[in-house]
Amino acid sequence: MEMTKEPRRVVLSGASGLLGGSLLQALAARGDQPVQLVRQFPKVQRSVEGDPNRPLLLAWNAAAESPVTDSAMLEGLKAAVHFSGANISGRRWTRTYQREMTESRLVTTAALVRLLSRLRRPPEVLLAASAIGFYGDRGEEMLDEGTPAGDGFFPELCQQWEAAAKPAMEAGIRVVHLRFGVVLSSKGGALAKMLPLFRLGLGGQLGSGRQWMSWISLDDAMRAMLFAMETPNLQGPVNLTAPNPVTNREFTRALARQLKRPAVAPVPAFALRLALGQMADEALLASARVFPGKLLSAGFQFEHPVLEQALAASLPPER
Numbered sequence: 001m002e003m004t005k006e007p008r009r010v011v012l013s014g015a016s017g018l019l020g021g022s023l024l025q026a027l028a029a030r031g032d033q034p035v036q037l038v039r040q041f042p043k044v045q046r047s048v049e050g051d052p053n054r055p056l057l058l059a060w061n062a063a064a065e066s067p068v069t070d071s072a073m074l075e076g077l078k079a080a081v082h083f084s085g086a087n088i089s090g091r092r093w094t095r096t097y098q099r100e101m102t103e104s105r106l107v108t109t110a111a112l113v114r115l116l117s118r119l120r121r122p123p124e125v126l127l128a129a130s131a132i133g134f135y136g137d138r139g140e141e142m143l144d145e146g147t148p149a150g151d152g153f154f155p156e157l158c159q160q161w162e163a164a165a166k167p168a169m170e171a172g173i174r175v176v177h178l179r180f181g182v183v184l185s186s187k188g189g190a191l192a193k194m195l196p197l198f199r200l201g202l203g204g205q206l207g208s209g210r211q212w213m214s215w216i217s218l219d220d221a222m223r224a225m226l227f228a229m230e231t232p233n234l235q236g237p238v239n240l241t242a243p244n245p246v247t248n249r250e251f252t253r254a255l256a257r258q259l260k261r262p263a264v265a266p267v268p269a270f271a272l273r274l275a276l277g278q279m280a281d282e283a284l285l286a287s288a289r290v291f292p293g294k295l296l297s298a299g300f301q302f303e304h305p306v307l308e309q310a311l312a313a314s315l316p317p318e319r
Contacts, residue, residue: 007032008031008033008078009035009076012024013080014037014082014129018189019129020081023081033056035056035057036055039061056073060115063107064111067111071119076121077121077123077124080127082109082126085101085104088131088279089283092279093153093277094277098153116171117168122172125229126165126176127178128176132179134237135288137285138287142289143289144239144292144294152282162237178225178228179237180221181241181242181290183217183218184216184217186316200261203256203265204263204264205266211287213247214239215251219313223300238292238295239290239291240295243292244306257308258311
């Protein structure tokens with residue numbers, strides 16, 4: 001008689017957004033059992049035991065010394081994936097919101113690492129979200145995982161975010177810092193916010209348009225995370241960007257062509273700064289020409305290495 005393979009469990013924190021929700025689906029599709037850490041259970045409780053297509057739910061409190069009341073469900077995990085953190089593009093970067101962005105990342109990362117390190121059988125790997133904001137505004141410079149951090153609030157935030165996972169490494173857990181570029185999806189993130197204006201023919205480049213944009217399709221981002229989970233020699237920072245970054249002007253033109261619309265309404269840099277303050281300079285006008293050196297060296301193959309391919313795959317078909 002053939003033995004039924006026991007599903008491998010993978011715990012996720014901060015899985016309510018685009019990346020987390022997509023990874024939950026990808027894990028379930030390959031037969032793994034996701035365990036989702038939630039601050040509170042949904043009003044309508046889902047029956048998930050034995051259903052591989054839905055995550056198990058485990059309540060946790062990142063502010064508590066013991067983040068979960070019963071950690072038995074987390075023993076012997078295949079992996080842990082950490083996404084928690086206030087939205088970088090959620091609002092203007094006031095000092096109060098900068099503090100919220102920082103604390104929401106550091107407190108939750110420290111709590112998850114503390115939880116995992118205390119397990120009798122900790123996970124093989126921790127995939128911890130980070131961002132290519134680590135590199136700051138670097139102009140034409142080609143950036144890979146060996147490039148030092150840039151200057152500014154965003155690079156400092158990414159450095160602290162990654163450093164918060166160090167105790168997991170000290171506990172013998174392989175840690176991968178996922179430095180995400182712009183993830184392309186019509187379901188959420190930057191592209192979804194651009195689409196309404198571009199479909200009206202009101203899209204345009206940001207500022208000079210010369211700043212480099214490093215992007216990755218949502219499908220490739222999911223595949224890269226699963227690849228990192230299964231590749232023992234991948235650790236430390238890993239750039240999740242396609243191998244062909246483009247300038248903002250090139251991105252704007254490619255998106256307009258894909259939508260068969262004009263893109264003749266550039267947004268001046270001063271208007272962005274007036275509306276968004278520091279976030280404009282560090283997130284929208286900053287130039288980051290990032291290369292996925294570690295992924296390529298480890299043998300990862302992109303399905304959408306070119307922007308036009310990625311946009312075609314990311315946008316729903318025209319009706």
